[in-house]
Amino acid sequence: MLQIPCPYCGVRDEPEFxxxxxxxxxxxxxxxxxxxxxSYLFDRTNPKGVHHERWLHAYGCGRWFNVARNTISHxxxxxxxxxxxxxxxxxxx
Amino acid sequence: MIVIGGGGHGLATAxxxxxxxxxxxxxxxERGWIGGGNSGRNTQVTRSNYFYPVSSSFYDHSLTLYEGxxxxxxxxxxxxxxxxxxxxxxxxxxxxMRRWANAIRMNGVDSEMLTPAQIKKLAPRINxxxxxxxxxxxxxxxxxxxxxxxxxxxxxxxxxxxxxxxxQGCEVLGxxxxxxxxxxxxxxxxxxxxxxxxxxVAGHSSVLAGMAGFSLPITTMALQxxxxxxxxxxxxxxxxxxxxxxxxxQSDRGEIVIGGGADVYNSYAQRGxxxxxxxxxxxxxxxxxxxxxxxxxxxxxxxVDVTPDTTPIMGLTPVEGLYINCGWGTGGYKAxxxxxxxxxxxxxxxxxxxLIERFGMERFARGALIDExxxxxxxx
Numbered sequence: 001m002l003q004i005p006c007p008y009c010g011v012r013d014e015p016e017f018x019x020x021x022x023x024x025x026x027x028x029x030x031x032x033x034x035x036x037x038x039s040y041l042f043d044r045t046n047p048k049g050v051h052h053e054r055w056l057h058a059y060g061c062g063r064w065f066n067v068a069r070n071t072i073s074h075x076x077x078x079x080x081x082x083x084x085x086x087x088x089x090x091x092x093x
Numbered sequence: 094m095i096v097i098g099g100g101g102h103g104l105a106t107a108x109x110x111x112x113x114x115x116x117x118x119x120x121x122x123e124r125g126w127i128g129g130g131n132s133g134r135n136t137q138v139t140r141s142n143y144f145y146p147v148s149s150s151f152y153d154h155s156l157t158l159y160e161g162x163x164x165x166x167x168x169x170x171x172x173x174x175x176x177x178x179x180x181x182x183x184x185x186x187x188x189x190m191r192r193w194a195n196a197i198r199m200n201g202v203d204s205e206m207l208t209p210a211q212i213k214k215l216a217p218r219i220n221x222x223x224x225x226x227x228x229x230x231x232x233x234x235x236x237x238x239x240x241x242x243x244x245x246x247x248x249x250x251x252x253x254x255x256x257x258x259x260x261q262g263c264e265v266l267g268x269x270x271x272x273x274x275x276x277x278x279x280x281x282x283x284x285x286x287x288x289x290x291x292x293x294v295a296g297h298s299s300v301l302a303g304m305a306g307f308s309l310p311i312t313t314m315a316l317q318x319x320x321x322x323x324x325x326x327x328x329x330x331x332x333x334x335x336x337x338x339x340x341x342x343q344s345d346r347g348e349i350v351i352g353g354g355a356d357v358y359n360s361y362a363q364r365g366x367x368x369x370x371x372x373x374x375x376x377x378x379x380x381x382x383x384x385x386x387x388x389x390x391x392x393x394x395x396x397v398d399v400t401p402d403t404t405p406i407m408g409l410t411p412v413e414g415l416y417i418n419c420g421w422g423t424g425g426y427k428a429x430x431x432x433x434x435x436x437x438x439x440x441x442x443x444x445x446x447x448l449i450e451r452f453g454m455e456r457f458a459r460g461a462l463i464d465e466x467x468x469x470x471x472x473x
Contacts, residue, residue: 001366001367001368002366013368014366014368015368019357019358021312034458034459035458037458038457038458038460039308041401041457042310042401042457043308043309043310044299044309044310044311044312046299046309046311046312046313046359047299047300047359048297048299048300048313048361051359053358053359069359071313071359071360071361071362072361072362073362074360074362
């Protein structure tokens with residue numbers, strides 16, 4: 001089970017949280033092509049290694065934040081607030 | 094030709110390439126051992142109860158191939174068409190299930206609505222008045238289970254007998270691509286030249302696509318399953334509830350096989366976490382309270398490749414000579430024979446087999462999604 005350190009509430013167990021998919025996804029301009037728009041809508045970052053992702057503390061403070069997590073070991077490498085640039089981390093793949 | 098991935102789909106692709114299309118120079122490359130990935134980590138369920146005609150025609154063809162597979166491979170895959178019952182837990186769910194069951198009939202596939210009394214007769218141990226009462230359901234009588242290892246071994250032996258090479262312990266590290274055309278692959282055991290390559294690697298599809306220079310709308314997650322200690326026969330249907338996220342059947346060895354929803358976050362770990370296991374078991378015990386005394390013997394997880402519309406991605410890729418078969422998510426086992434047959438055709442003709450024309454990766458840009466979220470059974 002993941003133990004996720006919510007930046008507002010501290011360390012809590014996985015069932016309190018909801019996964020929110022990849023972080024740092026930027027919506028392309030409306031002038032973008034169908035392919036670019038489809039890529040924005042459907043393509044997913046899916047690395048074997050460090051993944052930057054959003055989590056919601058649904059059964060807690062109700063706030064969103066970002067997590068950098070290793071998708072093989074599930075180790076949480078960094079937790080940072082929405083709007084903050086992603087930290088540079090070495091991939092432990 | 095090279096097929097990457099020695100699971101059911103990859104081996105079936107090699108089998109049909111060698112047997113039907115008489116290709117003599119096909120190699121299956123497997124990083125670990127054959128059948129060690131999702132082909133050995135599923136719950137062996139075979140069914141074709143899909144909503145849209147385009148899905149239904151593919152999956153029912155696959156079920157039809159399963160019906161003749163022991164004879165085709167001369168290897169007993171122990172197909173048991175015991176029927177699969179989907180449960181409804183509210184009047185609203187029952188209404189939409191009636192529409193679903195009717196759509197399946199309109200697709201020419203067997204399905205029948207069931208009353209609670211009929212469900213009780215099929216599975217006497219079920220508790221109809223649980224936290225989520227059972228108000229009805231439907232059955233696909235031709236659905237059932239088979240022996241997953243036998244499917245892998247049968248296709249492997251058949252492919253080998255028809256001249257395919259199966260190379261285990263051989264990890265693909267990259268592609269040789271010049272002028273947007275695949276020329277071969279680089280592996281942990283050296284380079285292999287090939288002008289046609291099929292990717293059939295489930296949870297690792299995004300990693301391999303990245304090596305070839307394109308991205309996929311896929312998220313890799315862990316999907317757990319577990320078995321209890323063996324019992325005398327007591328459940329001879331497969332039972333599934335989408336509302337409480339659980340499905341259950343009894344294997345030929347007597348074990349109660351239990352599956353549920355995926356652990357819903359990216360994972361390449363091949364193991365599931367306790368919260369999902371607990372909620373799955375809680376759901377099963379609501380339906381079958383007498384199972385509470387059973388001991389679990391094994392629990393495991395596969396890495397499933399989930400697409401936004403829970404429909405697979407099959408066909409050509411942006412790289413010429415490179416073909417893809419992935420996106421099966423939580424339901425690839427039932428599709429093994431048809432997946433292999435249609436991919437073999439696609440590689441030989443360099444165009445998608447008619448049954449998989451709509452499954453191409455270009456459907457996302459066109460907005461032509463095939464949303465089979467309900468037919469996928471449980472949430473992910």
